[in-house]
Amino acid sequence: MIPPLNPLLVRRAVEEALLEDLGRAGDVTTSATIPGDARATAVMAARGPGVIAGVDLAVAAFRALDPELSVTVHLNDGAAITRGDHVLTVAGNARAILTAERVALNFTGRLCGIASLTALYAAKVVGTQAHICCTRKTTPGLRVFEKYAVRCGGGMNHRFGLDDAVLIKDNHIAVAGGVAAALRGAKASVGHLVKIEIEVDTLDQLDQVLQEGADAVLLDNMTPDVLAEAVRRIDGRMVAEASGGVNLDTVAAIAGSGVDMISVGALTHSAPCLDLGLDIAIGK
Template sequence: MTLAPLPRLMIEPAIRTALLEDLGLAGDITSAAVIPADHRSSLVMAARQPGVIAGLDAAELAFQLVDPAISVVRHLSDGAAVRAGDVIATITGPSRALLTGERTALNFLGHLSGIATVTAQLVEAIRGTRASIACTRKTTPGLRSLEKYAVRAGGGMNHRFSLSDAVLIKDNHVAIAGSVSEAVRRAKAGVGHMVKIELEVDTLAQLREAMEIGVDAVLLDNMTPTELREAVAIVDRRAVTEASGGVTLETVAAIAASGVDLISAGWCTHSAPTLDIGLDYLS
C-alpha cells in the first residue's frame, strides 16, 4: 500500500493549535533570555528505541510555522523501521526558533510513531493469515486524520473516519429498533445505494438473522476464536467479517487464525505508548 502524505491544509490547524498552547501569552521566554537572537544551530533528531516512524510532516511543519528559515533534512521516511540511535532528520536554523518548536514537533512525531509501531507489531503477529489490522474511531479529538495516517504508516487499514462514512449498527441501535432485522431494514431504507451497512453482533443467533436479511459486513464483538471460526463458516464469504474486542499482541494471532477478514483494535490509537525520539545539539 502506498503511503500518501496528508495535505498540509488538513494537518496545519492541529499543529498551530499545539504551538499556540505551548507559546502561552508571552512566547518562549527561556530561549529569548538565554539564546542570542542571531545564533544558529543544527540539531539531530534520533530514535532512542526501536519502532516505526510516522509524523515527519507534522514535525517539520511545527518547526517551519515557528520560523520558515528552519531547514529539515530527512534521512528516513514515514513507515521506516528504526533502531535505537538511528538518525531520523537533521534540523538547522535560528536557535531560538529550533528550541521553541522542539517539544511540539517531538510530541507529534513520538505520538504518531508510537501508533505506527504498535500497529506494525499487530500486523507482524498475523502475517501469513488472510486478516488485516484496522483502527477505529477511538482517536484523540482533533487528531483523527493524523492518527489514522499513523496506522497506515504501520501497515494497518482504516475503519470509518466519521459517522457519515458508512452505517455501523451497534447494540444500542438494535435495542432501540427492537431487533436486528428491523434495524437493518431501517438502515437500508434510509441510506443510498452507495453506502455500506455493517452490523455488530454479539451472538451467533444474531449473526444468522443478519445473514438472512443481508448486510455488507458483520462486526463480531468479543467472540472467542472458536466462536469466530463458526461465525466465518456461517457467513461463508457473503459479507466482510470483522473481529473486535479482546485484541492484544498475545491474542491477535489466534483471532486471525479463525479466518476473519479484519481485526479492529481501538487501543492502537488511544493507548499506544509514545516512541522515544530525541533532539540533540549537533553544532
C-alpha cells in the same frame, strides 16, 4: 505507498499546537537565554526501535516558526527504525528550533508509537487473510493523524467518523427493536454508496444478519472457535470483522479463525509514545 497527509490539516494542527505552547508571552526561556542571531543544528533521533510516522508534522512545526530553516528528512513515514537512527536534521535560527522542539517531538513521538504498536499486531497475523484496523477510539482533534499512523504501521483504517459509514452497534439494535429492524431502517435511509455494518454478539444474531443482508458484520467478543463457525456461515457473503478481547497474545488465534478484519482500539488509545530526542549544538 502511504497517501501523504493533507498539508492544510498539518498546518492547522501545528499552528494550534504552537499557539497552545507559546501562550500569551511566547517562549520566555528561549528569548531570555538565546541571542536572536544564534544558529544551531539539531538531529531528531530514535531512542528505541519502532516505525516512523508524522515526520511532516515535525517539519511543519519547525518551519512554522522560521520558513528559512533547513530541514533534511533521513527516514520517511513507514520506515523501521532502531535506537540511534536519525529521523531528520534541522539547521538555522536557534530560537526557532528550540521553540518548536516540543511540538515536533510530541506529534512525531505519538504517531510513531501508534505506528510501532500497529506493526507488532500486523506481524502477528502474517500468513492469514486478516488485516489489522483501528477504531474511533482516538485522541480528540488528532484522529486523522492517528489513523494515518496506523497505515504507516501496516494497518488499515475503519471509518473516520459517524458520517462515512453505518455501524449498527448493540445499543442501536436494542432501541431499534432488533437486528432485522435496524438493518431495514438503515437500508431505507442511506444512499447506495454508504456501507452498512452491524455488530452481533451471537451466532443467532448473525443468522438474522445473513437473512437480511449487510456489507459487513462485526463479530464482537467471540472465541476463536465461534469466530470460525461464524466465518463458515458467512461464506464470503460479507466482510467478517472481529472485535473485542484483542491483544498481542490473542490476535494470532483470532486471525486464524478466518476473519477478514480485526479491529483493535488499543492501537490509538493505548499506544505508548516512541522515545525520540532532539540533540542540538549551538554555534555562530
